[in-house]
Amino acid sequence: MPTLEDVAKHAGVSTATVSKVLSNTPYFTEATRLKVLQAVRDLGYVPNLAARALSSGKTHIIAVVFPYVYDAIFSDPLVLRIIEGIETECSLRGYNLLLSAPRLIEGVADENYLKLIQSGYMDGVIALDNVPFASVLEPVLKKGIPAVNIGYHASTCAVRSDDYAGGILLMNHVLDLGHHRIGLISVPDNLNFTTEQRLLGLRAAAAARGLSFDDLPLVQGDFSTAGGADCCMALLHQHPDLTAIICLNDRMAMGAIQQAHQLGWHVPDQLTIVGYDDIPTAAIFVPPLTTINQQALTLGNEAARMLFDILDGQTPESRTIPVELVIRGSSAPARDDRKEDTAPEKSLS
Amino acid sequence: MPTLEDVAKHAGVSTATVSKVLSNTPYFTEATRLKVLQAVRDLGYVPNLAARALSSGKTHIIAVVFPYVYDAIFSDPLVLRIIEGIETECSLRGYNLLLSAPRLIEGVADENYLKLIQSGYMDGVIALDNVPFASVLEPVLKKGIPAVNIGYHASTCAVRSDDYAGGILLMNHVLDLGHHRIGLISVPDNLNFTTEQRLLGLRAAAAARGLSFDDLPLVQGDFSTAGGADCCMALLHQHPDLTAIICLNDRMAMGAIQQAHQLGWHVPDQLTIVGYDDIPTAAIFVPPLTTINQQALTLGNEAARMLFDILDGQTPESRTIPVELVIRGSSAPARDDRKEDTAPEKSLS
DNA sequence: CTGAAAGCGCTTACAG
DNA sequence: CTGAAAGCGCTTACAG
Numbered sequence: 244m245p246t247l248e249d250v251a252k253h254a255g256v257s258t259a260t261v262s263k264v265l266s267n268t269p270y271f272t273e274a275t276r277l278k279v280l281q282a283v284r285d286l287g288y289v290p291n292l293a294a295r296a297l298s299s300g301k302t303h304i305i306a307v308v309f310p311y312v313y314d315a316i317f318s319d320p321l322v323l324r325i326i327e328g329i330e331t332e333c334s335l336r337g338y339n340l341l342l343s344a345p346r347l348i349e350g351v352a353d354e355n356y357l358k359l360i361q362s363g364y365m366d367g368v369i370a371l372d373n374v375p376f377a378s379v380l381e382p383v384l385k386k387g388i389p390a391v392n393i394g395y396h397a398s399t400c401a402v403r404s405d406d407y408a409g410g411i412l413l414m415n416h417v418l419d420l421g422h423h424r425i426g427l428i429s430v431p432d433n434l435n436f437t438t439e440q441r442l443l444g445l446r447a448a449a450a451a452r453g454l455s456f457d458d459l460p461l462v463q464g465d466f467s468t469a470g471g472a473d474c475c476m477a478l479l480h481q482h483p484d485l486t487a488i489i490c491l492n493d494r495m496a497m498g499a500i501q502q503a504h505q506l507g508w509h510v511p512d513q514l515t516i517v518g519y520d521d522i523p524t525a526a527i528f529v530p531p532l533t534t535i536n537q538q539a540l541t542l543g544n545e546a547a548r549m550l551f552d553i554l555d556g557q558t559p560e561s562r563t564i565p566v567e568l569v570i571r572g573s574s575a576p577a578r579d580d581r582k583e584d585t586a587p588e589k590s591l592s
Numbered sequence: 593m594p595t596l597e598d599v600a601k602h603a604g605v606s607t608a609t610v611s612k613v614l615s616n617t618p619y620f621t622e623a624t625r626l627k628v629l630q631a632v633r634d635l636g637y638v639p640n641l642a643a644r645a646l647s648s649g650k651t652h653i654i655a656v657v658f659p660y661v662y663d664a665i666f667s668d669p670l671v672l673r674i675i676e677g678i679e680t681e682c683s684l685r686g687y688n689l690l691l692s693a694p695r696l697i698e699g700v701a702d703e704n705y706l707k708l709i710q711s712g713y714m715d716g717v718i719a720l721d722n723v724p725f726a727s728v729l730e731p732v733l734k735k736g737i738p739a740v741n742i743g744y745h746a747s748t749c750a751v752r753s754d755d756y757a758g759g760i761l762l763m764n765h766v767l768d769l770g771h772h773r774i775g776l777i778s779v780p781d782n783l784n785f786t787t788e789q790r791l792l793g794l795r796a797a798a799a800a801r802g803l804s805f806d807d808l809p810l811v812q813g814d815f816s817t818a819g820g821a822d823c824c825m826a827l828l829h830q831h832p833d834l835t836a837i838i839c840l841n842d843r844m845a846m847g848a849i850q851q852a853h854q855l856g857w858h859v860p861d862q863l864t865i866v867g868y869d870d871i872p873t874a875a876i877f878v879p880p881l882t883t884i885n886q887q888a889l890t891l892g893n894e895a896a897r898m899l900f901d902i903l904d905g906q907t908p909e910s911r912t913i914p915v916e917l918v919i920r921g922s923s924a925p926a927r928d929d930r931k932e933d934t935a936p937e938k939s940l941s
Numbered sequence: 942c943t944g945a946a947a948g949c950g951c952t953t954a955c956a957g
Numbered sequence: 958c959t960g961a962a963a964g965c966g967c968t969t970a971c972a973g
Binding site for chain 1: 593636638639640641642643645646651653656667669671672675679683686688689690691692693695704706707708710711712713817843846847849850853872873875876877878
């Protein structure tokens with residue numbers, strides 16, 4: 244492999260000159276610039292990134308970091324979509340993308356991950372940091388590495404999907420359809436900031452319509468389809484009068500719908516079930532899922548651009564990306580015959 | 593950040609000693625070893641990877657490379673699963689994982705990708721290399737970087753899913769159900785080795801049962817759900833006598849099922865539709881999809897282990913990972929009333 | 942068993 | 958506008 248020195252000799256200039264020409268420093272004769280570039284071409288020279296990194300302190304690598312918890316991340320189609328958004332921007336800017344999925348176990352740090360962060364091997368970090376009890380960004384910030392968070396840990400510049408608004412949209416949709424005996428399939432408390440925001444949105448919307456959120460039956464799933472099915476079973480068993488179930492993600496919603504079918508309920512005629520995320524399958528599920536679309540690709544794009552802005556010395560503002568209610572076939576008006584099964588606990592406005 | 597030199601001073605030894613102790617070279621007094629390790633702890637020393645890479649030529653980075661074509665890769669749940677398998681092994685061995693998705697346009701190389709490969713920034717490469725007209729591994733091999741291919745390009749040590757056997761299993765299943773008017777939803781020719789193998793398997797199984805594969809109506813989709821729906825529409829329009837449709841992946845199968853429903857066909861009573869891949873959604877789709885499970889996680893695990901074997905100086909053999917037919921609700925026996933609509937073109941054994 | 946010293950391939954003040 | 962030289966933080970023969 245030819246080195247900078249080979250190029251310098253071939254072009255008849257110093258290594259300093261080659262280096263500066265290649266990094267687009269101005270103040271060079273057109274002649275020397277051409278000589279250098281020609282030599283680069285002649286020799287097929289490609290800079291050694293390790294050497295460049297060592298002397299300049301810049302690696303042109305950015306790391307995408309997401310905690311490996313609950314097996315949730317690698318099973319989440321949105322994650323791949325976010326990564327795609329990041330990869331596109333990196334590719335445009337000539338940056339490389341390192342992937343790290345630190346094992347997050349309460350109280351125990353992932354040694355490999357800590358070493359990676361402290362090794363100085365990246366110019367910046369984009370994190371999916373939403374686990375309250377342990378921030379993957381914490382060691383990054385301690386080391387002073389530029390970082391952007393796709394999430395709610397408040398420590399850095401962040402881009403977030405408007406989960407709160409999503410919760411409101413979802414609850415309003417269900418209420419607008421005339422439902423008031425509504426079950427919830429959630430996830431364990433204190434596990435994820437995004438779902439907490441969604442819950443807050445649901446709560447606010449319910450309160451605004453005079454419905455006591457705390458009285459709504461709620462069971463906790465684990466993000467997975469199987470978990471959604473189990474939750475649906477539990478919910479319908481204890482509360483056969485429900486007319487709607489709101490799930491905090493699509494995978495649980497799909498599991499819930501399947502379970503409801505197996506229990507003999509027709510969705511949406513007898514039971515409305517809605518999800519959150521608008522994963523690719525949502526549109527082609529039977530029935531197609533009413534859900535909230537969060538623009539995952541945009542989240543990735545924006546996070547990357549934001550990081551590059553920081554790397555360019557700017558101080559970008561955090562951004563919230565809007566969400567959209569996507570109404571499909573899994574939600575329908577509450578039917579009168581079911582509504583009258585029991586008396587409403589609260590009067591509606 | 594403390595350097596090797598700081599550690600050496602703190603421990604009262606030379607940098608060479610520190611370096612060797614840290615890389616587990618034998619032949620050291622227990623005393624000096626302890627001194628060094630204590631100093632490392634005292635100072636919180638973490639090696640600078642760029643420096644290490646420059647002087648040793650080892651980066652402890654492996655790159656996972658997959659071509660960005662047809663938008664297919666980033667939308668494929670199996671890819672994330674394969675990456676998970678690779679990441680797990682890397683994490684175990686203390687390696688980091690770089691992701692690169694070179695844009696593959698016929699005849700035009702991705703400049704960034706070529707630079708990355710030639711930059712010496714990785715110890716090894718795992719590729720998802722299945723696009724016949726352009727191998728992402730080609731520049732890797734030219735540079736002499738150890739590589740493993742998850743796919744069929746013959747140039748390297750490879751791990752592959754047994755797509756041919758999958759094709760046979762799928763066709764036999766459909767034939768065993770009594771179908772013989774079978775439509776195919778494929779992908780464009782010469783686009784992907786894996787789908788070619790599946791087609792060969794389907795063809796062989798058909799031939800073995802006396803069915804002329806070339807007489808079966810075939811339309812080409814684009815891997816996507818929407819494409820599957822379009823293909824299903826075209827197929828049923830021209831061949832309303834079909835009793836089964838075999839799709840080369842699950843996403844197209846799910847689109848096809850949805851389209852069939854919209855056209856008023858009942859799956860599987862009137863029409864059997866099967867897929868390939870067993871993506872997470874397949875199990876919870878309505879009806880649940882009969883499909884071929886290829887163990888994506890295992891593919892990733894094996895590919896990584898194989899690469900580490902090469903890095904350890906061994907010469908592992910290529911492996912084929914078995915597949916499994918998963919029979920679910922989207923396939924059912926051909927019904928007599930439909931079978932008699934037209935006379936069979938060929939007699940079955 | 943341990944150390945002095947060269948070298949990996951770049952970049953970057955500093956001169957001129 | 959261009960170059961000589963130091964330095965980035967490691968590893969690795971080579972001595973002893």
